[in-house]
Amino acid sequence: MLWRIAGHLRGLGGHLAALASNRLELFGLEWQEETTRLLGHLALLLTAVALAGSCLLFATLGLLVWAWQAGHLLLVISLVAIVDGLLALACVIWLKARLAGAPIPFAATRAEFDRDRQTLSAGGREA
Numbered sequence: 585m586l587w588r589i590a591g592h593l594r595g596l597g598g599h600l601a602a603l604a605s606n607r608l609e610l611f612g613l614e615w616q617e618e619t620t621r622l623l624g625h626l627a628l629l630l631t632a633v634a635l636a637g638s639c640l641l642f643a644t645l646g647l648l649v650w651a652w653q654a655g656h657l658l659l660v661i662s663l664v665a666i667v668d669g670l671l672a673l674a675c676v677i678w679l680k681a682r683l684a685g686a687p688i689p690f691a692a693t694r695a696e697f698d699r700d701r702q703t704l705s706a707g708g709r710e711a
Contacts, residue, residue, distance in 0.1 A: 603700060611693045618689050640668070 644664050651660035688694075 606701070607693060607696055610696060614690050614693055684695065 615630065647660050647664060651657045
């Protein structure tokens, strides 16, 4: 009788080890996906910031040269500052909305762990 219990415990330990191995593999895959996705976003963001900064710099310089010649330097500087401030505010609002709507990282791994917990708490029966 004791041998049968020990055999069942070994079998249960093997199943739990296999279950944990599968979940860790899923976590690793999701970690790679999240890392790749975030690095792609970061590279795109840095490129966009560099190009937008260059464009804004040269557009501002062009406006200032024109305003200097036309005698409206203070007006143009004020308008550029207001437009830049509004664009920065729009970017912050857009970023907050984007972060609020982002998917939950490792959702599949968490769902699998929840299913495992429900199955184990049900005594091995399918929930």
